[in-house]
Amino acid sequence: xxxFVFLLLVMDVVSGQIAYSIAEEVNxxxxxxxxxKDMNLNAHDLESxxxxxxxxxxxxxxxxNLKTGILFVNERIDREELCPNAxxxxxxxxxxxxxxxxxxxxxxxxxDINDNVPSFRVKSRHLNISESASVGDRFPLPRASDxxxxxxxxxxxxxxxxxxxxxxxxxxxxxxxxxxxxxxxALDREKQSLIQLLLTAVDGGKPPRSGTLQxxxxxxxTNDNTPFFKQPLYKVRIFENTPRGALVVTLNATDLDEGxxxxxxxxxxxxxxxxxxxxxxxxxPVNGEITVKGDIDYEENNAYEIHVQAKxxxxxxxxxxxxxxxxxxxxxxxxxxxxxxxxxSAVREDAGKDTALxxxxxxxxDTGQNGNAHCFISEGLPFKLQSSYNNYYxxxxxxxxxxxxxxxxxxxxxxxxxxxxxxxxxxxxTVHVSxxxxxxxRFPDPVINVYLKENSQxxxxxxxxxxxxxxxxxxAKVTYSLLKSYGRDVSPPSAINVNSVSGEIYxxxxxxxxxxxxxxxxxxxxxxxxxxxxxxxxxxxxILDENDNSPVVLPPYxxxxxxxxxxxxxxxxxxxxxxxxxxxxxxxxxxxLLSYHITEPKGSSLFRIGSSTGEIRTxxxxxxxxxxxxxxxxxxxxxxxxxxxxxxxxxVVVVEDGSEVGIQTSFKQLPAKEASFSDLNLYLLIAIVxxxxxxxxxxxxxxAVKCHRTDGELSKYSAPVITTHPDGSWSYSKSTQQYxxxxxxxxxxxxxxxxxxxxxxxxxxxxxxxxxxxxxRNQTLPNSEKV
Numbered sequence: 001x002x003x004f005v006f007l008l009l010v011m012d013v014v015s016g017q018i019a020y021s022i023a024e025e026v027n028x029x030x031x032x033x034x035x036x037k038d039m040n041l042n043a044h045d046l047e048s049x050x051x052x053x054x055x056x057x058x059x060x061x062x063x064x065n066l067k068t069g070i071l072f073v074n075e076r077i078d079r080e081e082l083c084p085n086a087x088x089x090x091x092x093x094x095x096x097x098x099x100x101x102x103x104x105x106x107x108x109x110x111x112d113i114n115d116n117v118p119s120f121r122v123k124s125r126h127l128n129i130s131e132s133a134s135v136g137d138r139f140p141l142p143r144a145s146d147x148x149x150x151x152x153x154x155x156x157x158x159x160x161x162x163x164x165x166x167x168x169x170x171x172x173x174x175x176x177x178x179x180x181x182x183x184x185x186a187l188d189r190e191k192q193s194l195i196q197l198l199l200t201a202v203d204g205g206k207p208p209r210s211g212t213l214q215x216x217x218x219x220x221x222t223n224d225n226t227p228f229f230k231q232p233l234y235k236v237r238i239f240e241n242t243p244r245g246a247l248v249v250t251l252n253a254t255d256l257d258e259g260x261x262x263x264x265x266x267x268x269x270x271x272x273x274x275x276x277x278x279x280x281x282x283x284x285p286v287n288g289e290i291t292v293k294g295d296i297d298y299e300e301n302n303a304y305e306i307h308v309q310a311k312x313x314x315x316x317x318x319x320x321x322x323x324x325x326x327x328x329x330x331x332x333x334x335x336x337x338x339x340x341x342x343x344x345s346a347v348r349e350d351a352g353k354d355t356a357l358x359x360x361x362x363x364x365x366d367t368g369q370n371g372n373a374h375c376f377i378s379e380g381l382p383f384k385l386q387s388s389y390n391n392y393y394x395x396x397x398x399x400x401x402x403x404x405x406x407x408x409x410x411x412x413x414x415x416x417x418x419x420x421x422x423x424x425x426x427x428x429x430t431v432h433v434s435x436x437x438x439x440x441x442r443f444p445d446p447v448i449n450v451y452l453k454e455n456s457q458x459x460x461x462x463x464x465x466x467x468x469x470x471x472x473x474x475x476a477k478v479t480y481s482l483l484k485s486y487g488r489d490v491s492p493p494s495a496i497n498v499n500s501v502s503g504e505i506y507x508x509x510x511x512x513x514x515x516x517x518x519x520x521x522x523x524x525x526x527x528x529x530x531x532x533x534x535x536x537x538x539x540x541x542x543i544l545d546e547n548d549n550s551p552v553v554l555p556p557y558x559x560x561x562x563x564x565x566x567x568x569x570x571x572x573x574x575x576x577x578x579x580x581x582x583x584x585x586x587x588x589x590x591x592x593l594l595s596y597h598i599t600e601p602k603g604s605s606l607f608r609i610g611s612s613t614g615e616i617r618t619x620x621x622x623x624x625x626x627x628x629x630x631x632x633x634x635x636x637x638x639x640x641x642x643x644x645x646x647x648x649x650x651x652v653v654v655v656e657d658g659s660e661v662g663i664q665t666s667f668k669q670l671p672a673k674e675a676s677f678s679d680l681n682l683y684l685l686i687a688i689v690x691x692x693x694x695x696x697x698x699x700x701x702x703x704a705v706k707c708h709r710t711d712g713e714l715s716k717y718s719a720p721v722i723t724t725h726p727d728g729s730w731s732y733s734k735s736t737q738q739y740x741x742x743x744x745x746x747x748x749x750x751x752x753x754x755x756x757x758x759x760x761x762x763x764x765x766x767x768x769x770x771x772x773x774x775x776x777r778n779q780t781l782p783n784s785e786k787v
Contacts, residue, residue, distance in 0.1 A: 020071070021109040024079035029072050032062060032108060035095060036069020039104050043069040046097070053106070054094045061091055062108065071106070079110045080147040087149050114152040114205025118144040124214040127181070131189040131219045138168070139181040144201030144211055151204035160198035165217070167199075181215070189219040190256035223261035223314030227253045229322040237327045240298035244291075248281060248326060251288035253310030261314040264288075269307035269321065277304030277326070290324065298330040299365045332419025334365040336373035338427040340413070346432035349403040354396045357383070358429055362391040362415045370419040378412050383431070385413075395429065403433040404470040437475040437529025441467035443537040450505075453544045454513040462496070465503040465537060467525035475529040478503075483522035483536060496541075498523055505539065513545040514586050547640020549586035551594050553648045557581060563631075564650045566616075574620045578607065578652055581614035583636045591640035599647070600633035607652065609634060616650070628654050 020033045036043045041051070046066045053071075055062055063074040083089030093106040120142055127139055146153045157179040159167035164187060168180045179199065187195075195217035202210040229251065236249045255262040266288040268278045280294035281304070288310070304326040311319035339361040347357055364371040375393050377385055382399030395411065409431045416424040443465065450463045469476040480503045482496070498505050505523070519541050526534040557564045557579075566579045585592040596614040598604055606626060609616045616632070630652040637645035 017105040017107060019107045019109065021111055022073065022077070023111045023113050024077050025113060025115055026073055026077065028074065028076070032071040032073060034069055035064055035071040035104075035106065039095065039097075039102075041069065041097065043067065049097045049099050051095070051097050054096070055091065062093060064095075077110055079112050080116065082110060084147065112149050112152055114148055114203060114207075114209055116147040116152070117209040118146040118154045118201035118203050118211040120144050120199075120201070120211060120213040122213070124216055126216045126218060128218045128220050129183070129187060130222065131187040131224075132222050133183055133187060135183050135186060137183045139183075141167075141179045141181060141199060141215065142213065143176055143178050144213070146201075146203050146211075148203060148205065151206075153203055154201050155204040155208075156202050158200040158202065160200075162195065162197060164195060165197060187219045189221045189258065190225055193219050193221070193258065195219065221258040221261050223257050223312065223316060223318070225256035225261075226318040227255040227264050227310040227312050227320050229253050229310065229320060232322055234322060234324045235327065236324070237329050238292070238296065239329045239331050240296045241331060241333050242292050242296050244293060244295075246292045248290045248292060249324065251283075251290065251308055251310075251322065251324070253288065253320065253322075255310075255312050255318075257312065257314065261312055263313045264310050265313065267309050267311070269309050277301065278306055280304060281306065281326070283308065296328055298328045298367075299334065302328045302330075304328070330367050330370055332366055332370040332417060332421070332423055334370075335423040335425040336362050336364045336375075336415035336417055338362055338375070338413055338415050338425055340427055340429055342429070346434040347397065347401065348436055349401045349433050350436050350438065351397050351401060353398060354386075356394050356396050357431060358395040359388075360385070360393040360395060360413060362393070364391075364415075364417050366417065366419065370417055372418040373415045374418075375413060375415045377414070381409055381411060383409070383411055401433050403435045403472070404439060406433065408432045435472040435475055437471055437527060437531070437533060439470045439475075440533035440535045441469040441478045441525035441527055442535060443467045443525065445537070447538045447540065449540045449542065451542050451544050452507070452511060454511050454546050455548055456507060456510060458508065458510055459506055461504050461506045462541070463505045463539070465498070465505060465523050465525070465539070467503070467535065467537070469525075469527050471527065471529065475527055477528040478525050479528070481524050481526065483524050495519075496521065511543045513543045513588065514549070516543055518542050545588045545591055547587055547591040547638060547642070547644060549591075550644040551583040551585045551636045551638055551646045553636065553646055554582040554584060557648050557650070562649070564648065565653060566650055567653045567655050568618070570622050570654050570656050572618055572622060574618055576618040578616040578618065579650060581609070581616070581634050581636065581648055581650075583614070583646060585638050585644075587638065587640065591638055593639045594636055595639070597635045597637070598632055599635045600631070604630075604632070606630060607632060616652075622654060626654065630654070 018033075018035065018038050022030065022032050035053075036046060036051075041049075046064070046069055051064065051066060053062065053064055059075050061073065061075045061077055062071055064071050077091075079089050082091070089110045089112070091108045091110065093108060095104040095106055096102070097104075122142070125142055129137075129139065141157075144154050144157075154177055156177060157167060157169050159165065159179075159181075164183065164185045166182045166184050168182050170178050170180075181197075197215040197217065199213040199215055200210050201213070202208050234249060234251065238246075238248055242248075251266060253264050253266070255264055265285045266283050267285060268281075268283055270278070280292070280296065280301075281290050282293040283290050288308075290306075290308075306324040306326065307321060308324055309319055309321050311317050341359040341361075343356050343358055347355060360375065362373045362375050364373045373391060375385060375391070377383060377395070382397060382401055383395055384398040386394045386396055388394055395413075411429045411431055413427045413429060414424055415426075416422050448463065448465065452462050456462070465480060467478050467480075469478055479500045480498050481500060482498050495509050495511075496505060496507055503523070503525075520538060521541075522536050522538050524534050524536050526532050568576060568578055581596055583594055585594055594614075595611045596609050597611065598607065598609050598616075606619055606622075607616055607630065608619050614634075614636075616634075632650045632652060634648045634650065635645055636648070637643050
């Protein structure tokens with residue numbers, strides 16, 4: 001209530017109103033007016049009278065210099081902010097002084113300046129106008145706004161130059177200015193679908209300010225254009241074997257219309273006609289891409305002609321057509337094919353050079369370089385290819401053939417084309433080589449040695465010869481026959497025979513070693529070829545001795561069944577020679593080696609016998625207790641398996657009368673000198689044998705060297721032989737050497753030395769001298785010696 005009273009008092013003291021004008025946007029401190037002067041106040045009294053101004057609650061736009069009384073701008077003044085959309089704008093200020101209290105009202109008019117440009121609410125405006133719009137049609141445009149007032153507001157509009165539109169500006173006096181677009185020329189969307197215009201709004205300030213609006217005219221389409229292809233004929237090339245789904249070409253038909261009027265669908269024409277190759281391709285109806293649908297093969301079809309249609313989707317659809325020619329490019333996808341025609345089932349191994357075996361044809365389905373094929377065979381074969389005509393070849397013989405070395409050939413024929421990369425194929429021809437009779441039967445060895453026991457069974461097989469013929473069939477069918485033989489007392493046709501088919505050799509008689517020791521014959525192997533071929537083998541048959549002869553006692557003693565008598569003096573000393581038993585064995589070797597033993601009386605203490613010499617001698621002197629007659633039984637046995645033997649009985653009679661034994665003494669009782677002579681004879685025999693052994697070793701070495709060079713030496717296969725002759729002599733034989741040892745009936749002491757020797761040859765001759773201690777070698781040796 002007190003405040004209200006105060007306001008009434010203030011109102012009573014108001015003395016007047018002062019008005020000022022100032023432009024907006026002036027700088028701070030700009031002079032407005034001398035308020036002290038205009039209020040008739042002394043500037044020096046302003047402070048004492050507590051002068052102040054009140055300009056409103058928001059901002060203190062003005063202030064007073066209390067020393068000078070000048071009113072100046074204290075804050076930035078924006079008229080459009082203070083008085084939006086108002087034509088007149090002012091700020092009221094109250095000035096108060098005290099002592100006395102006075103109130104002055106000050107009105108400051110804010111003068112507008114052209115500090116704002118005309119502007120539109122949006123930066124651009126889109127107008128959709130159909131291309132069928134008529135000339136003269138009007139289209140309103142948005143208005144520009146300007147915060148300024150009066151002459152600083154929008155006064156006019158301007159349109160950028162163009163051939164289709166003009167601007168119609170309406171001035172409304174105190175109202176704002178507006179503008180409209182007027183169509184001056186018919187639109188064609190296919191020529192210009194978008195028209196950009198610039199609308200400028202200009203105010204009346206000095207200088208004038210302006211703002212712009214971009215007007216975008218979208219010319220709306222109508223279906224007045226037919227789709228069209230850039231060219232009526234398209235040509236593309238694709239490689240054969242292009243995979244399915246691969247892009248061939250993209251057809252692009254153009255429709256100047258837009259929207260549904262310009263939306264094009266693609267399709268093939270004449271799809272029912274399969275011959276045009278449509279079934280090999282597919283087309284995307286939206287984008288016109290043509291892709292591979294089937295298997296492209298140059299050899300089946302090297303080109304395709306396709307007709308394509310493009311149609312829009314307007315209310316009244318329009319369509320156009322083009323032709324697509326697809327050329328297929330050959331690639332090297334076919335390997336050469338080899339065809340072989342055989343001329344012969346087999347080629348003879350003696351076939352001459354250039355003998356034709358087969359005709360060969362090479363075909364490549366590709367063309368150009370891809371179809372050029374070259375044919376060849378593997379190296380190292382006795383064949384070659386001869387070019388006949390283009391891709392025709394003949395396989396001929398180019399070298400020697402030998403069925404026994406190789407009976408068939410697998411000839412690999414290769415064909416390679418000139419493509420990139422090259423392709424090749426192979427074919428194998430089996431060439432059989434037929435046999436001709438060009439090989440004679442062959443025995444493993446030129447000489448065969450056969451060892452046969454004497455007394456073998458008649459018709460028993462003694463050996464089987466086998467010859468191999470590397471030929472075939474009849475050319476390799478071998479038959480065997482006996483050629484000839486030679487040996488002692490052997491007639492080969494009657495002694496042996498050979499099986500013509502199996503080659504088995506069998507004996508026709510039983511052989512006796514004591515009659516025949518060796519013989520030789522030849523077997524011929526002949527094949528059945530035409531002409532036939534043959535070869536021979538030499539067979540040496542060596543008869544092996546068996547123990548089939550018992551010892552035979554030589555005179556003057558007889559074998560079992562008769563009693564022989566020998567007298568000895570009672571005064572005979574120990575070692576007195578009683579008798580000498582001599583026996584022979586028709587066998588040889590160990591079968592003829594004899595030994596002597598006293599079998600009765602057993603355990604005789606008066607007599608002994610030399611096991612190898614057969615000499616019976618006394619062991620001691622006679623005694624009165626001894627019998628006058630001593631019956632002795634001597635067993636003579638050989639060393640065969642089994643051993644054979646003979647016995648002889650001798651009664652030894654002891655006599656007292658020297659005349660009864662005189663004759664015996666002259667023959668049997670020899671002095672010690674005779675015994676020493678017998679020992680010397682033994683030593684001499686041993687020395688000769690030693691020399692002979694050394695000679696034989698040298699001879700064997702020489703024969704071994706000779707046999708290494710010549711396989712037909714018979715001495716190489718000789719076996720040891722010891723021969724006992726009926727006259728009591730022992731024979732030692734080796735190759736062409738033979739020694740006879742002969743003993744007379746009065747020999748006091750002798751030993752038989754046996755040496756291993758080979759068989760003599762068939763023409764060797766045995767010479768024996770009986771009745772003397774003699775060694776003699778066969779006269780066939782140049783260095784024969786006699787002891």
